[in-house]
Every structure is written in C-alpha cells, then in structure tokens.
Amino acid sequence: MFNDSKIKKITIIAFSFYCSIVLLLFCSTSVFAGVGGGVEAKEKIDIIPLIKWTLVFLAGVGAFFGVVLALAAKRFAVRTDPKVEQVRDVLAGANCGACGFAGCEQYAEAVVKEPDVASNLCIPGGAKSAEAVARITGKTASALEPNFARIMCQGGWSKSVKKFRYEGVQDCRAAILAGGGDKSCRYGCLGYGTCSRVCPFGAITMSEDHLPVVDIVKCTGCRKCEKACPVKVIEVLPASKQVLVTCHSKDKGGDTRKNCQVGCIACGICVKVCPFDAPSVENNLSRIDINKCKVCGLCVPKCPTKAITDFIPHRSKAFVLDKCIGCQICAKVCPVNAPLGELKKKHSIDKDKCIGCGICTARCPVQAIDGTFNASEVFAASAEKKKKKAEAA
Amino acid sequence: MGSEFTKLFELIISASLINNFVFTRFLGLCIFFGVSKKMETAVGMSITFTAVMMISAAISWVVFNGIMIPLDITFLKIIVFIGVVAGFVQAADTIMRKVSPGLYYKLGIYLALISTNCIILAVPLINAGEKYSFIQSLAFAFGSGLGFALALVIMASIREKLELADVPIPFRGLPIAFIVAGLVALAFTGFSGLITL
16 A cells, blocks of 8 residues: 555656656757767767667666666565654654654654553653653553753852863863863862753753753753763752752862852761661762652751752641541651640641651651642552552452 | 785775865765764765765766677766666665665665765766776775765864854854865865875
C-alpha cells in the first residue's frame, strides 16, 4: 500500500529525467555537430550514427537508473509506521535530548516500536504530550515528576569575594578560561549568565546580584543549562526535593567563610538536626540525600551560614481535623513540641510553635492533620492504599 | 612502481592542499557555509562527502572510459555525470535506509544536499579532462574529499569560537564567516608551489 506510490513517484521522476535529457540532446547534438565544436579535431562528422549512439546511450542510462531505482525502492522498502509521525507531532520538537534519545524523531520511533520505552519521557512536552503519546501508542501514561534546574550557589557578587577583576567576554565559558574564573571560590556561580542565554524556554534570568534565578513555571528540566555551566553549579533535581544545600564548595570551612558569606562550612549541624539522616558531610561539604530527605526543613533555620535553601516559598501551619483519635503520636514526633492535648481527646496544634515541617501529617495513623505542604500527597497515598486493600478483600 | 605511488601521493596532496576545492577553486561554497556552523555536522558531512565523491568518481570513470569514449560521445559528459551522480546518490539513500538505519540517521540527511553539489560534479569532469587512470581518479577524488573535510573542519572550529567573540553587529553571522573564509583562502595560497606536478 505504501510502496506503490513511492515506486510510481521514483519511476516517473527517472522517466521524465531521461525524456528531458533526450530532448535536450536533440538540440545540443545538432548545435555541436553543426559547428563541429563538441567533438574536437574531426574534419567530418557522421551525424546519423552520432545521434543514434547518443540516443541509445542516454536511453540506456535512463532506463538503467529507472529500473535500478524502482527495484531498490521495492527491495529496500522501509515500512514507516504512521504512528511515528503522529507521535513526533505531539512532542515538543525542541530536539533537546532530555528523553535520552538523539532527537524527537528517534524517540518517536522508539516509543512506537519498543514496548519498554515509556510514553512520558518528553520533558519539555510535559504531561500534555505524555498523554497524547500514550493515546497514540496505547501505553499507560503516568505523569513523570517534573525536574527543575537548581542553582547550587547563593554567593552573588555582593556576598562573595573576587580574586581579580575580569574584563573579558561577558560569558562564563570565557571567564573560566582566565585562571579558573574571577571568583575566589572556584566552585561558585561566576554570574556571567551563560545559563540564561542557553535556556530555550527563557526560564533563567539574572538577578541584580549576578545570580541566576530559575522560573519554575517555565523550567522544563531539559538540562541544557546544566550542560552549559562551566563550573557545574546547576543541578537538575526532582521538583519535590525542595530542601537543598545550595553550595558546592569543597574548600575547608575557614577558606569557604573567607570567600563567601553563604557557603557551606561543613559544621555538621544539619546532620545532627535531621531526624531522617539525610545530610552527610563529605569533602568539607554537606549534601542532602534526596532519597532520604522528607523536606521537613528543620535544617534550614539551623544552618549558621544560611547555606541550606528551602525552595517552598511559604510553609503553611498544620491543624487537626475532627477525625483525630487522640493517640498523641504527633506530639511524640514533633521536633518543636507544637501539638497539645490529652490522650483519647482531640488534639490541637500551637500555631506559634509549628514550623510546617509536615512530619506529623505523615505519621498520623488516621490522616487527621491537614494544612502542611505534604498533606494532599499523604492523603492521596493513604486513599490509594485503602482502595487496594478493599480490592484485595 | 615507485614513481606511480609518488604520482598518486602528489595527486592527493595537490587536490587537498594546493588546489583545495573550497579555498583555491571556490567551488562548493553553499554547502561549505551551510554546514560549517557546528563541528559535529561538519565531520558527518565530510565523511559522507568523501565517500560519495570516491564512489561517484569510480562509476563516472567506468561510464566515461568504458562507454562514452568508444562511442565517441564524450561531449555528453556533463549531462551524463549529473545523471549518474544523482542516480547513485538516490540509490544509496534508499539502500542505506534499509541496510543500515544507524548510518542513515547519522549521515543520510547530508546525502540529499550532496547530489547536486558542484565539487562532486567537478571531480569526474576533471578526471575525464586530465585523462587520469582509474586508480589516479580514485586518488584525486580522495584528495578532494580530504581537502573539503579539512576546509569544513577548519571553518567549523573557527565559527564555534566566533560564537563567543564580540563581533560588531553589522558583521554578525554570515559576513564574518565570509571574511574568515577569505583569510583562510589567503593562507591556503601559501601552499602553491609546494610540489610541481
């Protein structure tokens, strides 16, 4: 069904090609032969055999290529799936490579042909294209958690020290060629805005203090900035991991403090504070294990240099719902002793003490604590669990 | 035998450096400016280009010496070579897509650009005009391909650096590329007289 049209097309092209050459040649032979130009140093030209051989030869060439191309088209036909084109149309089309394939075309082909390739890999396309791809390929769409670029440095030009004055091309990739950059801290953001220029979605702007600011509404997690940054200070991490040590300095604590007001000095306070053992200090730098971190934010106010950033803009306080059974588990797990109340009676939470860490919400056996950032997530998870139990029973 | 090899070596050197198609003969400039923006595409183009050039030179040599000279219709060479090259490229495109899809995705996009390129046509024509032997034709085609690859790689590496440079606004983009190409061409005239054939 697909081959016929292509073969016909190629045959027609080859045939018209050959016809036009024959026509052209009729004119040119007569001209050449007439003036004796084309065939040099011959006094007399037998015009009849010349035209005859010309025609035979060109007809032969034309017919040969016509036949060969037609055969090749038939013998080596590649069956293209119409689904591939449909999938390619719903992808973002940025050819960014965030899906792990060379480009949109390759991913479209893989997702149609191979059952293991998930339909939600197009990161710039987001949930919309994941759904569309799933519809075309008949795979189930599960929305992929979005990733955002996180700038792992807070040392703007006012908060950090420079070792010399750089007056070259205003680009980080050029600045780093001059003795590893002009900042005293060689792990920090240089602040010449290369990331903001490579971002295809306009999600990165430079603040007045020469620090990149990521607009998480526009950021698609395509990793272009991560690749372009010469000091590798940008990390692309899952959106839910919102408490991070925003410093990459592996200098000794004293040196870091000299170079920058907001660097991690590896004091280890965050390690002691964390109830989940998420942070660990290695090479003079604290790093939060994103698999262990529950985003409670306890470490953020405790950090003496403010090197830990809480990406949740405003933490809402917890409150108790009527289904509370008065078990007092929340009072036991709370790091700031905010829940009050007697056993087997409805508890209340002291709003002044509560820091919105969400630990009690996660631990409450009857999901009676609402209001924290993780409440909807926790409730959804427990509803899912109940549903499964009901199905099993 | 020794002089034969010397001759081939001289042919390759002459085609790639002294009479470089891009910088001395100024042929194939459209592709040269089109794909020299990125090193990756420049390398892919060079490989495809050299391969197509050698094979089309071989086919054209056979057609020219095997059929056209005996039939005394050598004046047809331009038209026939265009047809032969275009037909070969089309066939290669179709076959490559089936036999080796990986290679097709890497290099296939350049094939369509190549079929009507003037260097590809010039090489069989020069081979015919100079009455080179089969091996010499191949060597000439290889040298030309090498020269084109050299030109593309030089240009691509310069243009990648140019991205960072503070070029005056009127010269941004193609104008500065033309100026750079002119300077490189000037440098290439230094090769003239390297060897005399």
